Amino acid sequence: MQKRTQHAIVVGAGFAGLLAARVLSERYDRVTLVERDRIETGTAHRSGVPQAHHPHALLARGAQVLEGLFPGLRAELGEAGAVVADVGSEFMSRAPRGWAPRDEIGLLVQSVTRITLEQAVRRRVLALPQVSIVDGVQVDELVTSGDRVVGVSGRHRATKTSFEAHADLVVVASGRTSRLVDWLKAIDVHCPPRMEVDGHLAYTSRLYHVNDALNFDWVTIYEITHAPETKRGGAVSTVDGRRWFVTLFGAGGDVAPTDEAGFIEYAGTLECREVADVVKNAEPASPIYRFANLGSSWNRFDKVRNWPRGLIALGDTVCTMNPVYGHGMTLAALGADILRRTLDKQRFERRFQRRLARVVGVPWLTATVTDLGWSDEKLSLPVRLQLWYGRRLFDVVPGNAHVYRRFIRVSQMVDHPATLFHPSVVATVVRGLFSR
Numbered sequence: 001m002q003k004r005t006q007h008a009i010v011v012g013a014g015f016a017g018l019l020a021a022r023v024l025s026e027r028y029d030r031v032t033l034v035e036r037d038r039i040e041t042g043t044a045h046r047s048g049v050p051q052a053h054h055p056h057a058l059l060a061r062g063a064q065v066l067e068g069l070f071p072g073l074r075a076e077l078g079e080a081g082a083v084v085a086d087v088g089s090e091f092m093s094r095a096p097r098g099w100a101p102r103d104e105i106g107l108l109v110q111s112v113t114r115i116t117l118e119q120a121v122r123r124r125v126l127a128l129p130q131v132s133i134v135d136g137v138q139v140d141e142l143v144t145s146g147d148r149v150v151g152v153s154g155r156h157r158a159t160k161t162s163f164e165a166h167a168d169l170v171v172v173a174s175g176r177t178s179r180l181v182d183w184l185k186a187i188d189v190h191c192p193p194r195m196e197v198d199g200h201l202a203y204t205s206r207l208y209h210v211n212d213a214l215n216f217d218w219v220t221i222y223e224i225t226h227a228p229e230t231k232r233g234g235a236v237s238t239v240d241g242r243r244w245f246v247t248l249f250g251a252g253g254d255v256a257p258t259d260e261a262g263f264i265e266y267a268g269t270l271e272c273r274e275v276a277d278v279v280k281n282a283e284p285a286s287p288i289y290r291f292a293n294l295g296s297s298w299n300r301f302d303k304v305r306n307w308p309r310g311l312i313a314l315g316d317t318v319c320t321m322n323p324v325y326g327h328g329m330t331l332a333a334l335g336a337d338i339l340r341r342t343l344d345k346q347r348f349e350r351r352f353q354r355r356l357a358r359v360v361g362v363p364w365l366t367a368t369v370t371d372l373g374w375s376d377e378k379l380s381l382p383v384r385l386q387l388w389y390g391r392r393l394f395d396v397v398p399g400n401a402h403v404y405r406r407f408i409r410v411s412q413m414v415d416h417p418a419t420l421f422h423p424s425v426v427a428t429v430v431r432g433l434f435s436r
Contacts, residue, residue: 007028008032009152012174024343028130031132034137055235058330069336077112077120085219092221099398105405111220141183149311151166171311172312176316178316191299194297197367204289206263208243210243220238223270224249231253232270235247302357314339331359
């Protein structure tokens with residue numbers, strides 16, 4: 001990759017912004033992260049990431065990309081207590097019709113909290129000589145020259161003094177609350193209406209200290225919600241070595257309480273008894289937190305014809321997925337990988353947004369179709385057919401290692417969803433209809 005003696009700005013020092021800075025450090029002499037929050041050492045949650053109180057999944061494909069960007073990161077996280085596990089044999093999954101088979105699949109995922117992962121990545125990125133950070137700055141607008149973005153301006157949040165910085169490339173990775181659409185409108189660049197799907201889901205989470213007396217033989221166990229009947233679900237994930245992350249899901253208007261008695265009672269209604277065992281017998285390590293409004297939204301920047309030169313958008317700024325499906329951090333990693341492979345191209349800015357959209361399209365379809373199962377509105381025939389097939393697929397998962405293996409590889413974004421329509425899978429689904 002040819003080096004440029006230029007400056008790049010990344011708006012947002014969260015997970016997506018850090019990965020972008022890592023990639024840009026290979027190409028630009030200077031990379032400045034501009035972050036709204038104060039970045040402090042320790043384990044405090046950032047106000048800009050309220051969902052950090054809940055489990056985060058880095059899918060198998062995302063983990064592969066991350067290890068390529070940061071060689072040895074998996075081992076470093078392991079030293080911090082993060083557990084590496086086979087998603088087939090060391091994860092237990094309950095579908096509405098019963099337990100999925102436990103079978104070694106060969107896909108390794110690392111169970112880690114968002115805070116631990118982001119801090120490890122931040123340490124590595126800020127150790128790069130090309131990268132610096134300016135925190136506590138609220139960016140309010142883009143600075144332009146002709147049809148090109150040449151910087152950002154805003155204010156220091158503590159002192160209210162103005163802030164302005166110029167660069168040859170601006171990358172906006174400021175998350176799900178990003179105001180990039182408004183910034184673009186202010187410079188006469190208009191975006192299509194944002195695509196939105198309400199997930200009708202909420203989750204409530206709490207950390208617990210591991211209780212060895214329970215003697216579980218899994219790393220993660222979970223029970224999924226499934227429209228339209230199964231409104232409650234839950235999960236226990238072993239994170240950072242000696243803690244369990246318990247999350248209770250509610251769909252279709254069902255919401256787990258945040259008080260102690262209500263949390264315990266809700267856990268006891270699940271078929272997965274291990275969730276209740278942890279809640280009743282393990283020592284809490286955090287308060288109870290709820291995160292609602294778990295919808296998905298997609299800003300179609302790839303369809304903007306007059307997209308400015310010198311501007312890139314990635315991460316949740318482009319697309320936020322219902323976090324229940326665990327796509328967010330993996331899509332951030334894939335976006336950084338696309339950026340890495342696109343920077344040398346002519347007019348790479350538009351090319352990047354289009355390539356990113358092609359990658360986003362697949363998980364967007366699978367996540368939003370599933371969420372539409374909770375909708376009271378009349379759905380299109382293609383959506384109804386996909387929902388029907390998805391339900392029948394889950395019916396045959398218990399006891400069928402072949403189907404479950406294919407499903408897991410798709411859910412981990414290793415294989416394309418089309419593999420779930422392989423003749424062998426379709427034949428199993430059809431046989432399941434007759435056996436029922």
